[in-house]
Amino acid sequence: MTKDILVDIKERLPTFSKGQKRIGNYILSSYSRAAYMTAHKLGQQVNVSESTVVRFATELGYEGYPSMQKALQEMIRNKLTTLQRLEVSHERIINNEDVLSMVMHADAENIRMTLEGVNKESFDQVVRAILSARKVYIVGIRSASAIAEFLGFYLNMALDNVVVVHINSFSEVFEQIFRIGEGDILLGISFPRYSKRTVKTMRYAKAQGATTVAITDSALSPLAELADHTLQAKSDMISFVDSLVAPLSLVNALITAVSRQRDEELTGTFDKLEQIWDEYEVFEKTDA
Secondary structure (H helix, E strand, O other), X not given: OOOOHHXXXXXXXXXXXXXXHHHHHHXXXXXXXXXXXXXXXXXXXXXXXXHHXXXXXXXXXXXXXXXXXXXXXXXXXXXXXXXXXXXXXXXHHOOOOOHHHHHHHHHHHHHHHXXXXXXXXXXXXXXXXXXXXXOEEEEEOHHHHHHHHHHHHHHHHHOOOEEEOOOOOHHHHHHHHOOOOOOOEEEEEOOOOOOHHHHHHHHHHHHXXXXXXXXXXXXXXXXXXXXXXXXXOOOOXXXXXXXXXXXXXXXXXXXXXXXXXXXXXXXXXXXXXXXXXXXXXOOOOOOO
16 A cells, blocks of 8 residues: 555544544544554553454554554654654563563564565676676665664675765765766665755766665655665664664675675785784784
């Protein structure tokens, strides 16, 4: 379904039964909470049965409640403020004392869903585009900067044309990428809440004729609209903290795929680096 679920509910509210109206009104007024409630919990909240909640979802055209819940979560993720994220996470965690297991199981589920949903043809195309690029630019801001730095650090081992764009002020972006053009590639990394700077950087790169790649969470991401290739990774939050486990795993696979095509060069690179690391005592030596 392409229509905003909240708009759909508002338009169809007069046609619903009394119980369905209570569900609809609660979702419209408290969508940030409703999106993470089970059908049973939502029914309890508005005093209707769980089966009424399920019928409400099918009435809207979804296969079932999980499909409607997923659509609601996708729609609101970029609308949530940090305070709302904190409130949502509190409600999800309050009845579960085993936070360690809950968070790690959620991260494992994000990786599983990413693997199931990733477009392997797009992945291979991105690998080829990186290998053939004149220069590889990488941009990720705020929490995504950790992924950008990780990707840049290891790609730099295999390639000699990698630039990680560092941003303190927006003008610095253009100072670092103003030469970007045809033959270059820019990998933009962002997850909800999406960075406007990353979006604008991708828009500039695309306008200059560079190949653009979005590493993001959804085809509805503003980065995806500007991308020649999109690699999707789940980053569903369990708290106000973005879950970057699946995106990092995807980037790790990207680094590995690129490196496999540069085995001979990497052998020479690491042979030289090992000599430098040893000479300048970069790493602590341990007795083993």
